[in-house]
Amino acid sequence: MRLQLSEEDAAFQQQMREFFTTKVPADLRERWAAGGEPAADDIRLAQKTLNDAGLAVPHWPTEWGGQEWSQLQRHIYLQEMQAASVPPPLAFNANMVGPVIATFGSQEQKERFLPGTASLDIWWCQGFSEPNAGSDLASLRTSAVLEGDEWVVNGQKTWTTLGQHADWIFALVRTEPDAPKKQMGISFLLIDMKTPGITVRPIQLIDGGHEVNEVFFDNVRVPADQLVGERGQGWTIAKFLLGNERVGVAPVGSIKRKLADAKAYAAATKSGEGTLLDEPLVAARLAELESQVAALELTVLRVAGNSKEGKPDPASSILKLRGSQLQQDVLEFIVDIAGSASLEWASTSDSDGSDLATWTGHATPTYLNFRKASIYGGSNEVQRSIISSGILGLKG
Amino acid sequence: MDFTYDDEQKALQQAVRDLAGRNAPVEQQGDQPVGPAKHDPKVWSALAEMGLIALPFAEDLGGADASAVEVAIASAELGRARVATAYAEALVAAQAIALAGDDQQRKELLPPLLEGESLVVPALSEPGRAWSLDAYDVTASGAEGAVTLSGTKEPVPFADAAERFVVSARVGDKTGLFVVEASDAEVSGQRVKLSGTPAKALGALDDAPAALAAAVNLGILTVSAEALGAMDAALPMTVEYLKTRKQFGVPLAAFQTLTQRAADMYVSVELARSTVLFAAMRLAEDAGDSETASRLKAVTGQSGRHVGQEAIQLHGGIGMTAEYAVGHYTARLTAIEHTFGDTRHHLARLAAGLRDHEQVEVLAG
Numbered sequence: 001m002r003l004q005l006s007e008e009d010a011a012f013q014q015q016m017r018e019f020f021t022t023k024v025p026a027d028l029r030e031r032w033a034a035g036g037e038p039a040a041d042d043i044r045l046a047q048k049t050l051n052d053a054g055l056a057v058p059h060w061p062t063e064w065g066g067q068e069w070s071q072l073q074r075h076i077y078l079q080e081m082q083a084a085s086v087p088p089p090l091a092f093n094a095n096m097v098g099p100v101i102a103t104f105g106s107q108e109q110k111e112r113f114l115p116g117t118a119s120l121d122i123w124w125c126q127g128f129s130e131p132n133a134g135s136d137l138a139s140l141r142t143s144a145v146l147e148g149d150e151w152v153v154n155g156q157k158t159w160t161t162l163g164q165h166a167d168w169i170f171a172l173v174r175t176e177p178d179a180p181k182k183q184m185g186i187s188f189l190l191i192d193m194k195t196p197g198i199t200v201r202p203i204q205l206i207d208g209g210h211e212v213n214e215v216f217f218d219n220v221r222v223p224a225d226q227l228v229g230e231r232g233q234g235w236t237i238a239k240f241l242l243g244n245e246r247v248g249v250a251p252v253g254s255i256k257r258k259l260a261d262a263k264a265y266a267a268a269t270k271s272g273e274g275t276l277l278d279e280p281l282v283a284a285r286l287a288e289l290e291s292q293v294a295a296l297e298l299t300v301l302r303v304a305g306n307s308k309e310g311k312p313d314p315a316s317s318i319l320k321l322r323g324s325q326l327q328q329d330v331l332e333f334i335v336d337i338a339g340s341a342s343l344e345w346a347s348t349s350d351s352d353g354s355d356l357a358t359w360t361g362h363a364t365p366t367y368l369n370f371r372k373a374s375i376y377g378g379s380n381e382v383q384r385s386i387i388s389s390g391i392l393g394l395k396g
Numbered sequence: 397m398d399f400t401y402d403d404e405q406k407a408l409q410q411a412v413r414d415l416a417g418r419n420a421p422v423e424q425q426g427d428q429p430v431g432p433a434k435h436d437p438k439v440w441s442a443l444a445e446m447g448l449i450a451l452p453f454a455e456d457l458g459g460a461d462a463s464a465v466e467v468a469i470a471s472a473e474l475g476r477a478r479v480a481t482a483y484a485e486a487l488v489a490a491q492a493i494a495l496a497g498d499d500q501q502r503k504e505l506l507p508p509l510l511e512g513e514s515l516v517v518p519a520l521s522e523p524g525r526a527w528s529l530d531a532y533d534v535t536a537s538g539a540e541g542a543v544t545l546s547g548t549k550e551p552v553p554f555a556d557a558a559e560r561f562v563v564s565a566r567v568g569d570k571t572g573l574f575v576v577e578a579s580d581a582e583v584s585g586q587r588v589k590l591s592g593t594p595a596k597a598l599g600a601l602d603d604a605p606a607a608l609a610a611a612v613n614l615g616i617l618t619v620s621a622e623a624l625g626a627m628d629a630a631l632p633m634t635v636e637y638l639k640t641r642k643q644f645g646v647p648l649a650a651f652q653t654l655t656q657r658a659a660d661m662y663v664s665v666e667l668a669r670s671t672v673l674f675a676a677m678r679l680a681e682d683a684g685d686s687e688t689a690s691r692l693k694a695v696t697g698q699s700g701r702h703v704g705q706e707a708i709q710l711h712g713g714i715g716m717t718a719e720y721a722v723g724h725y726t727a728r729l730t731a732i733e734h735t736f737g738d739t740r741h742h743l744a745r746l747a748a749g750l751r752d753h754e755q756v757e758v759l760a761g
C-alpha cells in the first residue's frame with residue numbers, strides 16, 4: 001500500500017494535464033463540457049490530436065500505438081482527459097474493435113484497419129443488438145451465408161450509436177445456423193457502410209437527439225477476408241469486447257467534472273439572501289455524492305490493478321454498475337439545481353430570447369438521455385447477475 | 397375519512413377520460429414531440445367547454461362551485477393520457493385573482509379565464525434564482541394607479557400563449573402580486589421582460605403572500621394529480637411489457653428481480669394516490685394549508701422519480717425512444733418535479749416547521 005503518487009507518476013500527471021489543456025482547442029473542450037449533442041467533427045479533431053501525440057490508444061499493443069503504462073498511469077490519463085473535458089477517443093474504435101482486431105485479427109487485417117481505427121480515419125459503429133436480441137444477445141438472427149468468397153448478409157441491427165457518421169460497422173452475424181448451441185453459430189464481421197444493400201434509419205430518443213439508428217442489411221455482399229478470427233468464434237470475441245467495454249466504462253473523471261460543475265452551479269444560483277449551496281439539503285446531497293464518487297474512484301484504482309492478462313476482474317462489474325448509477329445521480333442533481341429553469345430546453349427554445357444560464361437548458365435532456373447508461377453495455381441487471389453468480393457463487 | 401368518489405365525481409372522471417382520450421397523442425405513429433409542452437388552443441377550448449378550469453371556483457365568479465377534489469380527479473385523467481396543458485398554471489392564476497383581487501378584478505379577469513377565452517398564467521420564477529414564493533429581482537415602483545414593474549421572469553411556462561400574467565414583484569421588503577397585460581411586456585418564448593411595464597396591483601399588498609401561497613398550493617395539487625395519472629399509466633405499460641417482451645426464451649416477467657421492482661413501483665404509486673386524495677380533501681377545506689401541499693409535493697416527487705426511472709429501466713432501450721410513450725411519461729414526471737418547487741424545496745419548508753407538531757396528524761378532529 002502506498003498513498004502518495006511516486007515522483008514519476010506525479011510528473012506523468014503533470015504532463016497529461018498540460019497536454020490536454022493546451023493541445024486540444026479550448027473552444028472544442030468548452031462545447032464538450034456544455035453538453036448537448038456532440039459534433040462529429042469535434043470528436044474527429046480530438047481523436048486526431050491525441051493520436052498524433054500517441055495518446056489515442058495507450059492500452060493497445062505498442063506496435064499499434066499503445067504505451068507501456070501502468071494501470072495507475074492509464075487511470076491518470078483518463079482522469080486528466082475527462083477533467084479537461086476532452087472528448088475521449090471513440091469507444092467503438094479505441095475500446096472495442098481495435099483491441100479485437102489486435103487480438104484476433106490476421107496480420108493483413110491489423111495493417112489494413114488498426115492505423116485508421118486509432119486515428120478515426122475509419123469511424124466504427126457497433127452492430128450487436130437486434131430488436132429481439134438485447135440482453136439475450138446470443139439469440140441474434142442477422143445471417144451471413146458464404147457464396148464463393150463473399151458473405152451475403154441479411155437482417156437488422158438496432159440501437160447503432162452514431163451509425164449515421166460511421167464508415168464501417170463491426171457486426172455479429174449468424175454463420176452456422178445449425179450449430180448445437182446458439183452461441184456457437186456466431187461470427188464477427190467487418191462491413192463497409194457504403195456497401196450496397198445497407199440502409200440506416202434514425203431513432204429519435206426522448207431528449208430529442210439522434211444518436212442511435214436501425215441498420216438494415218439486404219443481400220449485403222462482404223468479402224470473406226473481413227471476418228475476424230475463426231468462423232463461429234464471434235461469441236468468444238464478443239465476450240472479450242464486452243469485458244473491455246465494462247472496464248472502460250466507469251467515467252469517474254467526467255463524473256467528478258460534472259459534480260464540480262454542479263457545485264459551481266449551486267453556488268451561482270441565488271436562494272433567498274444566499275445561494276443554493278447554502279441550503280442544507282443541497283449541501284448534504286453534494287457531500288454525499290462527493291463521498292460516493294471518491295469511493296468509486298478508489299475502487300477503480302484498486303480493481304484496475306487486479307485485472308490479469310487482459311481478463312477483467314469480475315469486480316469490474318462494480319465499476320459499470322456504480323459508475324452508471326453515480327453518473328445518473330449527478331445529472332439528476334444538476335436538474336434539481338436548475339430547478340424551474342430546467343423546464344426550458346436549449347434544443348427547443350431560442351437562446352437569444354432567454355436569460356437563463358446555458359447549462360440549465362441542457363439539464364433535463366441530458367438527464368433523460370443518460371438513463372441509457374444503466375441499459376447499454378450490459379444493463380445494471382446483467383451486471384448484478386455477473387456479481388451474484390461470478391463473484392458470490394449464487395447461480396440464479 | 398372516505399377516499400371513494402361519489403357518482404358525480406365518477407361521471408366527471410369518465411367525462412375527462414373520454415375528452416383526454418380524444419386529445420391524447422396517438423401511439424405507434426412515429427416520433428412524438430419532445431420537450432416542454434406547447435399550448436394547443438383546441439385542447440384548451442375542450443377543457444374549458446367541459447368546465448374544468450372553472451371547477452374549484454364559486455359560481456358568482458363564473459366558477460362551477462366544485463372543489464380541489466374535482467380538480468385532482470380531472471388532472472389525473474389528463475396526466476394518464478399525456479395531455480399536457482396550461483391547466484395548473486391557469487388554476488394558479490385564477491386562484492390568485494380569486495383570493496387577492498378586488499371585486500372588480502375578479503369580475504373582469506375571471507370569467508374569460510375560466511371560459512378559456514383568455515389565458516392568464518403566473519410569472520413567478522426569476523432567472524438565476526431558486527424557486528421561491530418571494531420575488532427578489534422583479535421590482536414594483538410607483539404610486540397606486542401608476543405602478544410599473546421592472547426585471548425579468550423566466551421560465552414562464554406558456555408565456556407565449558398568455559394574454560396576461562399574474563406577476564410576483566418586490567415592493568420594499570414584501571412581495572406583491574400584479575397583473576400585467578402580455579402586450580405591454582416583452583415576451584419571447586418563456587421569458588417575460590419587464591422594463592417600466594405598467595401593472596395593476598392585485599388586491600392589497602398585505603394579502604398577496606397568503607393568496608399566492610394558496611394559489612400555488614392548488615397548482616401543486618394539480619400537477620401532483622397529473623403525476624399520479626402519469627404513474628398510473630406508466631406502471632401498467634411496464635407490467636404489460638414484462639409479460640410480452642421475451643429474452644432468453646422467456647418473458648421478462650420470469651425474472652423475479654424485475655417483477656419485484658414492478659411491485660415496488662406499485663407501492664410508490666399507491667402511496668402517491670393516498671397522498672393526492674388526502675391533499676385534495678384538505679386543500680378543498682383550507683386552500684392555505686401549505687404544509688399539506690409540501691408533503692404532497694415531496695411524496696409525489698419521490699414516487700414520480702422512482703416510477704419514471706424504473707419504467708424506462710425495465711423497458712430497456714425501447715423506453716428511451718421518442719416513439720414509445722413510456723419515456724414521455726418520465727419526461728413529464730421530471731418536469732412536474734421541477735414545477736412549483738422541487739422535492740428538496742418542499743422538504744426544506746417542512747423542515748422549518750418540524751417543531752410545530754409532535755406527530756403528523758391526518759385525521760381531522
Ligand SMILES: Cc1cc2nc3c(=O)[nH]c(=O)nc-3n(C[C@H](O)[C@H](O)[C@H](O)COP(=O)(O)OP(=O)(O)OC[C@H]3O[C@@H](n4cnc5c(N)ncnc54)[C@H](O)[C@@H]3O)c2cc1C
Nearest residue numbers: 126128129134135159161372376379381709710711712713
Ligand atoms: C442509447 C443506447 C445506445 C446503444 N448503443 C448500442 C450500440 O451502439 N450497438 C449495439 O449493438 N447496441 C447498442 N445499444 C443496445 C443495448 O446494448 C441494449 O439496449 C441492451 O443490451 C438491453 O437490451 P434491450 O434494450 O433489448 O432490453 P431487454 O434485454 O429487453 O431488457 C429489458 C429489461 O429487462 C432486463 N433483463 C433482461 N434480461 C434479464 C435477465 N436475464 N435478468 C434480469 N433482468 C433482465 C434488462 O436489464 C432491462 O431492464 C444501445 C442502447 C441504448 C439505449
